[in-house]
Amino acid sequence: MNERLSAFWNNRPMIISGPCSAETPEQLIQTAVELAKNSQIGLLRAGIWKPRTKPGMFEGVGSIGLNWLNEAKNISGLPTTVEIANAQHVEQSLNHNVDVLWIGARTTVNPFSVQEIADSLKGVDIPVMIKNPINPDIELWIGAIERIQKAGIKNIALIHRGFSAFGNTEFRNPPMWQLPIEMKRRYPDLPIICDPSHICGNRIMLSDVAQKSINLDFNGLMIESHIDPDNAWSDAAQQITPSQLKKLLDELIWRSAHVDSNKNSTSLLNLRAQIDLKDDALIELLGERMKLADQIGLFKKENNITILQSERWNEIINRVHDRAIELGLSADFIKKYFDAVHIESINHQNNIMNQP
Numbered sequence: 252m253n254e255r256l257s258a259f260w261n262n263r264p265m266i267i268s269g270p271c272s273a274e275t276p277e278q279l280i281q282t283a284v285e286l287a288k289n290s291q292i293g294l295l296r297a298g299i300w301k302p303r304t305k306p307g308m309f310e311g312v313g314s315i316g317l318n319w320l321n322e323a324k325n326i327s328g329l330p331t332t333v334e335i336a337n338a339q340h341v342e343q344s345l346n347h348n349v350d351v352l353w354i355g356a357r358t359t360v361n362p363f364s365v366q367e368i369a370d371s372l373k374g375v376d377i378p379v380m381i382k383n384p385i386n387p388d389i390e391l392w393i394g395a396i397e398r399i400q401k402a403g404i405k406n407i408a409l410i411h412r413g414f415s416a417f418g419n420t421e422f423r424n425p426p427m428w429q430l431p432i433e434m435k436r437r438y439p440d441l442p443i444i445c446d447p448s449h450i451c452g453n454r455i456m457l458s459d460v461a462q463k464s465i466n467l468d469f470n471g472l473m474i475e476s477h478i479d480p481d482n483a484w485s486d487a488a489q490q491i492t493p494s495q496l497k498k499l500l501d502e503l504i505w506r507s508a509h510v511d512s513n514k515n516s517t518s519l520l521n522l523r524a525q526i527d528l529k530d531d532a533l534i535e536l537l538g539e540r541m542k543l544a545d546q547i548g549l550f551k552k553e554n555n556i557t558i559l560q561s562e563r564w565n566e567i568i569n570r571v572h573d574r575a576i577e578l579g580l581s582a583d584f585i586k587k588y589f590d591a592v593h594i595e596s597i598n599h600q601n602n603i604m605n606q607p
């Protein structure tokens with residue numbers, strides 16, 4: 252790794268920016284030069300081959316863009332990264348001094364493509380970033396990591412860009428934070444970078460999502476930027492200018508996962524101890540609640556009545572709802588929580604009914 256690249260890879264936070272797509276040499280170089288004025292930016296991104304949902308959308312400038320990317324690097328000093336989706340892309344990128352490769356969400360889903368990329372990387376020393384697959388399938392994401400690791404790639408990072416969902420209006424790709432959190436648990440040594448641009452699909456929510464990822468101890472951000480976002484040839488609604496990006500980054504609050512032993516740690520430890528006590532109490536109560544459900548199951552069995560009593564369930568939900576809101580719990584949470592309790596209760600009663 253050259254010096255600039257290792258400065259990016261080994262320092263935290265890892266900040267990546269650049270246009271969704273390279274459009275013209277001027278657009279790419281100007282964006283790069285503007286970005287390089289901000290020392291927080293460590294890596295320049297640009298899509299050359301764009302996997303688009305429908306034909307007729309802008310599908311990228313193709314390999315000519317690799318020359319522009321190299322020029323942008325020489326002028327701005329920023330190392331570069333490009334999305335690759337097959338062996339040819341890998342070969343051409345390597346021939347044009349691209350510093351880091353990334354596998355896009357539409358490629359991570361396809362084991363044939365990922366294996367082809369892995370095969371083309373055997374014996375090559377280049378960092379690879381792997382975006383989550385478009386569907387919320389953690390094993391598929393892990394499979395891609397394993398294929399790239401088996402090819403001998405040592406430097407791997409993960410990019411969380413959210414997951415496709417039907418009919419969600421708030422996000423372009425809902426973040427489903429529990430998945431990247433699980434990946435952090437399974438791969439504590441791999442850096443994980445959040446891509447708020449593709450999660451949000453708009454500019455308004457970028458900083459909220461970026462801040463949330465920092466609060467969850469992510470290691471970096473990939474945010475699309477463009478010198479003229481409104482006229483971008485792809486993903487116009489979500490891109491921001493390099494100066495808007497600087498403002499966004501300056502306003503984020505970077506947090507540490509590690510508690511400074513001199514600073515407030517006793518009060519944090521104290522609060523955590525209290526949380527543990529409450530969790531213990533919750534588990535005890537849930538156990539007791541399910542014992543009552545068992546007794547109800549027995550009663551229903553003996554009297555030959557159905558487990559599901561919709562009216563009774565509505566009564567329970569309505570009864571707890573108002574109090575939950577008073578206590579500052581969200582309606583969404585309380586619904587999910589009681590649905591989970593209800594399913595568990597039904598399963599308990601079902602087991603009782605099925606006993607000979």
Ligand code: PEP
Nearest residue numbers: 271298355356357412449
């Ligand atoms: C991109 O980064 O421009 C891109 C195509 O992203 P994703 O693979 O996350 O859709």
Ligand code: MN
Nearest residue numbers: 271475485486
């Ligand atoms: Mn994009």
